[in-house]
Amino acid sequence: MSESANIPDAAGSGASRHIDVVIERPWREVYDYAADPRNLPRWAAGLAGSEVQREVTQWSMNSPMGRVLVSFVPENPYGVLDHTVTLPTGESVLNPVRVMDLEEGRCEVVFTLRRGTMSEAEFAQDAAAVAEDLATLKERCEAG
Numbered sequence: 001m002s003e004s005a006n007i008p009d010a011a012g013s014g015a016s017r018h019i020d021v022v023i024e025r026p027w028r029e030v031y032d033y034a035a036d037p038r039n040l041p042r043w044a045a046g047l048a049g050s051e052v053q054r055e056v057t058q059w060s061m062n063s064p065m066g067r068v069l070v071s072f073v074p075e076n077p078y079g080v081l082d083h084t085v086t087l088p089t090g091e092s093v094l095n096p097v098r099v100m101d102l103e104e105g106r107c108e109v110v111f112t113l114r115r116g117t118m119s120e121a122e123f124a125q126d127a128a129a130v131a132e133d134l135a136t137l138k139e140r141c142e143a144g
Contacts, residue, residue: 021134028106
């Protein structure tokens with residue numbers, strides 16, 4: 001697991017951090033598992049134990065912040081797993097995620113964490129949580 005240096009985000013108002021993990025499974029298997037919202041509680045700690053429900057074009061689930069809505073981009077052959085999380089406050093957060101083929105049977109998952117209005121301490125805490133989630137995704141996918 002690694003993190004890249006902070007880089008300015010598109011709006012220039014903060015920073016982004018790229019958090020990645022290499023998974024010893026074909027990229028398509030990892031993509032299919034991670035793209036299924038019903039699997040989120042199995043590897044995203046903030047949603048662990050939550051029941052996932054279909055809500056027309058979104059999925060709803062409980063989080064420590066309350067009920068959230070999650071919308072993924074359509075299935076695609078490029079490994080793009082971008083998803084928007086709408087918080088109980090109504091604020092929507094875009095989470096860019098990519099699953100990239102490295103070589104046969106191996107892939108890299110990269111999550112771009114955006115700082116937004118978070119303090120440096122909150123940003124570091126959020127980055128650590130994302131890294132833990134990606135480590136869990138790795139464990140789940142490699143276990144078969």
